[in-house]
Amino acid sequence: MSSKNVLITGTSSGIGLATAVAAARSGWHVVATMRDTAKAGALLAAAEEVGVTVDVRALDVTDPASVEACLAGLDRLDAVVNNAGAGHVGTLEQESVDDVRAVMEVNFFGVLHVTKAVLPLLRASAGRVVTVTSVGGVIGQPFNEAYCAAKFAVEGFMESLAPVAATAGVSVSVVEPGAVASEFVSNVGLADNVLEQAGPYAPALSAYLDRTRGAFADAQTPQDVAAQVVELLAAERPAFRVLTSDAARAFVGPKLKDLDGSAVQDATSAWLA
Structure with missing residues (x-):
C-alpha cells in the first residue's frame, strides 16, 4: 500500500x-489539497498526532489551471477523493441566478475539473474515483435548492460515468453522508438576520432551521465517514453507492x-457489453 497515491480535495477540515x-x-x-494552504494547521497537527505525514498542496477546484498545477510532477495516482464543497441555504426568489451558479461551480464543476484531470492517471493505475456527495443528492431539501441541484448533478454524472470508466x-x-458534525454547517454563511430578510418565507425558514439543528444534534463524526471512505478505497470490488449511517x-x-x-450499474454496464 505504501506505493499507492490518493489525492483528496477539501482537507482543511471536516x-x-x-x-x-x-x-x-x-x-x-x-496528497492533501485545499484552496488556502495557510489553513493546513489543523490537518498537519492531526497527522502529527498519529505519526503520519501528508503532502499538502494548494488546489482551487473551480480553477482548471490550479488543478493542473497541483498535479504537476505527480507521475502516479491510484485514487482521487472529491470532497471539496460548500453548503448553501437560500431560495430562488430571494437570490440571484449568479448565486446559484456559484454553488454549481464549487459543488459540481469543481468535481468535474478534478475528475477530468486525473482520469488519465487513474486509467494507467486501474484506480478509482470516490466522490463525497450527500443525501441532498437524492432528496431535494427545502432552502437547499442550489446545493441539492449541484449534488443531484454530481450523482447523475457519476452514475453515468461509472460504467464507461469501468x-x-x-x-x-x-x-x-447525512448530518456530519463538522465545520460544514458553520461555513454555510447564514447571516445573523437571515429570518428578518426572509420576508414571506420566514415562518418556513424558521421551521427548517429548527429541524436542521435537531438533525445535527445527533450527527455522525467526520472520522466515521472517513473510515468508510478509506474502506471503499481498499475494497476489492467497491460499491457504487455508500450511505454512511443508519440515519442516511x-x-x-x-x-x-x-x-x-448495484442494480443500476448492472443494467447500464450491460448496455456496453
Whole structure:
C-alpha cells in the first residue's frame, strides 16, 4: 500500500481532514489539497498526532489551471477523493441566478475539473474515483435548492460515468453522508438576520432551521465517514453507492431502494457489453 497515491480535495477540515489522516494511517501516500494552504494547521497537527505525514498542496477546484498545477510532477495516482464543497441555504426568489451558479461551480464543476484531470492517471493505475456527495443528492431539501441541484448533478454524472470508466479499468463510487458534525454547517454563511430578510418565507425558514439543528444534534463524526471512505478505497470490488449511517439510509430509503447502486450499474454496464 505504501506505493499507492490518493489525492483528496477539501482537507482543511471536516470529512476531508479526517479522510486524509485515516488514509495516511492505512498506508496511502496522501496528497492533501485545499484552496488556502495557510489553513493546513489543523490537518498537519492531526497527522502529527498519529505519526503520519501528508503532502499538502494548494488546489482551487473551480480553477482548471490550479488543478493542473497541483498535479504537476505527480507521475502516479491510484485514487482521487472529491470532497471539496460548500453548503448553501437560500431560495430562488430571494437570490440571484449568479448565486446559484456559484454553488454549481464549487459543488459540481469543481468535481468535474478534478475528475477530468486525473482520469488519465487513474486509467494507467486501474484506480478509482470516490466522490463525497450527500443525501441532498437524492432528496431535494427545502432552502437547499442550489446545493441539492449541484449534488443531484454530481450523482447523475457519476452514475453515468461509472460504467464507461469501468471499461477502462477505473471504478467510480459516491459516498452519501447525512448530518456530519463538522465545520460544514458553520461555513454555510447564514447571516445573523437571515429570518428578518426572509420576508414571506420566514415562518418556513424558521421551521427548517429548527429541524436542521435537531438533525445535527445527533450527527455522525467526520472520522466515521472517513473510515468508510478509506474502506471503499481498499475494497476489492467497491460499491457504487455508500450511505454512511443508519440515519442516511432511513432518510433516502423511501426514494432510493437500490441502496448500494448495484442494480443500476448492472443494467447500464450491460448496455456496453
